Every structure is written in structure tokens, then in C-alpha cells.
Amino acid sequence: MQRSRVCGTAHRLALWADSTYARADWLCAQGVVRIMKRLAAILLSGAIFLGLLGAQPMPSYAISAEHQAALAAQSETGIVAIIRAERLNVRRAPRAKGGSLGLLRRDSVVPLIGRNRIGTWLEAITPFGIGWIDARWVSTNADISNLPIKDDQILPFATVATSALVYVRRGPAVEYAIVDRLRFGDEVDVVGLHSQNTHVEIITPRGRRGWVVTEAVRVEGDLSALPFSDLTVTPLAKINTFRLRVRQSPDPNAPVIGRANLGVSYDVVGVSPDGAWLEITGNFGRGWVLRRFVIVIGNLEQFGLTH
Structure with a gap:
């Protein structure tokens, strides 16, 4: 009797487990069905959207004709370049090693104002100023042979x-x-x-x-x-004596605010009217030293001193 009861309980548990797993399988299947339905709806929407766009493929750059015309108006040529590289250097001169003014990103549009004689470099108006871009990495809205040749204006x-x-x-x-x-x-x-x-x-x-x-x-x-x-260029005062006094004003009786050491060079930012004192800058701030104790490197004429 006891054994029969135990077997009956075990049988019921087995049936419950089977029904539970079956329900879990059914729920999983229903979830897969829902996911597939959603995916189909998304794909259908995308197909409809692409159909509305027409059969023509979209260009790799989304630059309107009006935008190109507005940029072209900035130059006398009416020609613009559209950048095709991810990043393109704007160089000071038409050379691969020319100094870089900045980087233009893909799809940027810049007005063109000139070219080198063989057409491998184009002169452009950019956000970084006027510079040169490599013609291999751009497309243009017109023939670049119409651009003026600027070889004679290239920086040395x-x-x-x-x-x-x-x-x-x-x-x-x-x-x-x-x-x-x-x-x-x-x-x-x-x-x-x-x-x-x-x-x-x-x-x-x-x-x-x-x-x-x-x-x-x-x-x-x-x-x-x-x-x-x-x-x-800012001239220098190279100290030619030991621990030269730096004074608050160009006066031998003015307070001493620091010392300038032998052999050290300081920027000159001013000259006294008689030319006897130089105003220099250092860790003491701004102060004055006697000119006869320094070697001047550079030109003092920018301060109005001619002797």
C-alpha cells in the first residue's frame, strides 16, 4: 500500500515535469515567432523606405547643389573641391612635406582658387586659411584646368x-x-x-x-x-657680471627686486629713454638692469633706440 502511494506520487511528479517542460518549449517557440515577426516588419519597412528613394544610389557625400554654389561664390573660379579622404592635410605649400595648417574631414567642401602647373595640388580657401590640398584625394565640380596656375606664388x-x-x-x-x-x-x-x-x-x-x-x-x-x-624678434640681455642687481625702475637708487646671474639671458621688454637701462623679465617679474653690464643679442631699434 505504501509502495503504491509512493509510485503514484512519483508518476504525478513526472507528468507535472513533462507538462512544465512542454509549456517552457511552447513559450520559447512563441518568443521566437514574435522575434521573427518583428524582424520581418523591420525589413519590410526598410524595403518600402528604400523603394521610396528610387532606384538611384545615394552619393557618398550629401552636399546639396545650393551649398556647393554658395561655397563656389567665395572664389572667383566658381570651382569647389569635395574631400574624399577621411582626413586631408591643408599644407602651406604644394609639397607632401609642406607644413600643415590643419585637417579637412571627408565630405568637407572648399572653394578652389588655384593649382600648380601640373595639376597635382590645388589651392583652396579653408577654415585654416588659404592652403594647398592634394588633388588625388578630392573630387571637383568642374575641370581644374580652368584654375589659375600659382607656381610663382608658392612659399620658398x-x-x-x-x-x-x-x-x-x-x-x-x-x-x-x-x-x-x-x-x-x-x-x-x-x-x-x-x-x-x-x-x-x-x-x-x-x-x-x-x-x-x-x-x-x-x-x-x-x-x-x-x-x-x-x-x-624679442632681443636678449645676456648678463656679463656676477649677480647683477635688478631694480624696480631705471634708477640706481630704486629698490632691488632680484638678481640676474652671470651668463643667463633674459628677454628685453623695454629700454630707458637715455638707453642706459634695459627692462628685462625673469622669475623676479619685470625689472631694470644697467645696460653696460649685459651683452645685447638682437635689435633694440624696435624700442626706438638707435645707438
Whole structure:
């Protein structure tokens, strides 16, 4: 009797388990059916939407004709370029190693104003200023042969030719701080000249402006339009005595606010009317030192001093 009761209970449990698993299978199947129905609805909606668009494929850039016309109006040529690369450098000169002004993204549209003679580089008006873009990575709305040739307006450049390492300094003298370094073969844009032809002012591939010695580079291009920019570089005062007193004003009786050490160079930011004192900057702030105790590096004429 007891055994029969146990067997009956076991049988009922087995039936309950079978029905439970069967229900779970049914629910799972129903879930799959619902998912398939939703997926079919999404695909059907997409097909209808694509059908409404027509048989013509969408272009890889969504630039309206009105937008192109508005940009073309910014230049005399009426020609625009549409960028096809993910990112395209705008360079100061039509060379692969020319200094970069910035990067244009894919589908950007820029007005064109010129080209080089062989049509491999295009001059454009960009958010970073006027620069050059590689013609291989753009499409245009018109024949680029209609663009004016700008070879005669290309910035001169210099190539590091005599040394494995060249320092680029803040000013045209070894006393100025180093702002960058160049390797043999590097190309840089030349933007200024030295009045004594000892240095040239350049812009490095990293966009830093500075000076290199003329004998370290080979310069190419027309230099006639470049300024003698050494005349406006901040001059230096190199201290020529031990612990020179820095005073609050150009007066031997003015309070001492600091000391300038032998051999250290300081920026000159002012000159006294009689030329006897120089105003310099340092960890003491701004102060004045006697000119006869320093070696001046650079040009003081920008402060109105001619002697």
C-alpha cells in the first residue's frame, strides 16, 4: 500500500515535469515567432523606405547643389573641391612635406582658387586659411584646368642638408631657447630672413615657428617677398657680471627686486629713454638692469633706440 502511494506520487511528479517542460518549449517557440515577426516588419519597412528613394544610389557625400554654389561664390573660379579622404592635410605649400595648417574631414567642401602647373595640388580657401590640398584625394565640380596656375606664388622652402640634427630656436642666436628639432632631409617652409643672412625663419612640420642657421639647410624658391623678420624678434640681455642687481625702475637708487646671474639671458621688454637701462623679465617679474653690464643679442631699434 505504501509502495503504491509512493509510485503514484512519483508518476504525478513526472507528468507535472513533462507538462512544465512542454509549456517552457511552447513559450520559447512563441518568443521566437514574435522575434521573427518583428524582424520581418523591420525589413519590410526598410524595403518600402528604400523603394521610396528610387532606384538611384545615394552619393557618398550629401552636399546639396545650393551649398556647393554658395561655397563656389567665395572664389572667383566658381570651382569647389569635395574631400574624399577621411582626413586631408591643408599644407602651406604644394609639397607632401609642406607644413600643415590643419585637417579637412571627408565630405568637407572648399572653394578652389588655384593649382600648380601640373595639376597635382590645388589651392583652396579653408577654415585654416588659404592652403594647398592634394588633388588625388578630392573630387571637383568642374575641370581644374580652368584654375589659375600659382607656381610663382608658392612659399620658398628649406631642406636640412648638412647635419643629422638641427636645432630650431626661438630667435636667431644660440642664446635663444630650442623650440624644435629637425632631422636630415626634413623640409620646412621659409617665412622670414635675417638681415645678416646668418639664419632663416621657418615653420616646422609640427607647426612651430623658429630659426635655423642658414648653412644647415638648402633653401629653394623666390625669397624676394620675404621680410627681414629678425628685426622684430624679442632681443636678449645676456648678463656679463656676477649677480647683477635688478631694480624696480631705471634708477640706481630704486629698490632691488632680484638678481640676474652671470651668463643667463633674459628677454628685453623695454629700454630707458637715455638707453642706459634695459627692462628685462625673469622669475623676479619685470625689472631694470644697467645696460653696460649685459651683452645685447638682437635689435633694440624696435624700442626706438638707435645707438
